[in-house]
Amino acid sequence: MFEDNYRQRGLRNKLVKKLALKGIKDEAVLAAIGTVPRHVFFENALLEHAYEDKAFPIGEGQTISQPYTVAFQSEKLEIKPGDKVLEIGTGSGYQACVLLALGAKVYTIEYKRKLYETAMEFLPRIGYKPYFFFGDGSKGLPAKAPFDKIIVTAGAPVVPTALTDQLKEDGILVIPVGDKEKQVMLRIRKKGGKLLKEEFDYFAFVPLLGEQGWKS
Template identity: 85%
Template sequence: MTEDNYRHQGLRNKLVKKLAEKGIKDDRVLAAIGRVPRHFFFESALLEHAYQDKAFPIGEGQTISQPYTVAFQSEKLEIKPGDKVLEIGTGSGYQACILLELGAKVYTIEYNRVLFERTRDFLPGIGYKPYFFHGDGSKGLPMKAPFDKIIVTAGAPIVPDALTAQLKEDGILVIPVGDRQRQLMLRIRKKGGKLIREEFDNFAFVPLLGAQGWGK
């Protein structure tokens, strides 16, 4: 489905209002959510699910993230136009679209080849063109480092050293860390070569796959 009509826009506006009520304060993030047609990521028969604030299966054991989670992580990244951003876990590509709407230059890496190929072929057709990579996201993307911001969209048991090493000075990493059931959202800033850690709400993400993830 690639039609974006008044009904869809109205549903998005309601979603944006709901996210604001749930505590998302960054007007740029809310505006980005309001611009990306989330229903493009769903089959037409599932339209009623597209603008509900919930995750939804996309195959391969993965989900399109809950809009609140996407907004929360995007807000914590403090994206500035022109920021070079690494996304670990392309998935459906919805989060990458939000980052692009915020003006970021997005490098996105996906471990699952089926999802990688599907999203690589799909996103340009709806007007979004991040740089796509297939591989182990827990290792980051050293050939394109360093990055202003790094976002991890899957639960990890630890913070991979490779990711903090690929952050620029004053850079920000947002990553959910914990066990398979629940993870704590962390924001890690690199200041003077040191890592400053902040903890936020609990979330539930699908597992990060790869060498430092939960396994292959």
């Protein structure tokens, strides 16, 4: 297991209050952020940064996402307990843990083998058990489709048609789309076979790699 002491819980509570001040309103999302021990994803030398509202490098050119970004995407997904959720880009696994804390059934796919292997070994050790897959997330996970919700944690040049095809009716896809430096967050709902698109703030994600993403 891992240590989660009074100080760490206090820092997490401060982070939750900061996210609320920044506009996160969903109490379930705030509670999930307040539950997941973000410090366990950091090396000891970086522990003091674990509950800052910042992204940090995790190797392989990837980052553990900024807590505000995780909360923002999670809120836009409108997770209900039992939702079947596909996460594109496992990364550190922090976002997957937040989705699990919200009561989702999580399928997560990672393009980088080292990150996939690390997360698959580490997350169950700290009590979080999504279904792990290695491969091209831009193609989704057709063998397990359809999904209630899909979240993409990397910046895409376009919305991959494979992902909208794998959404259930009334499903939601949350994805950042733009160039490699800046992307606009999109929420896409499937209604009556149509895709209804909403645009939100701009963010900066690492590039989505794969056949329907950026070429590595």
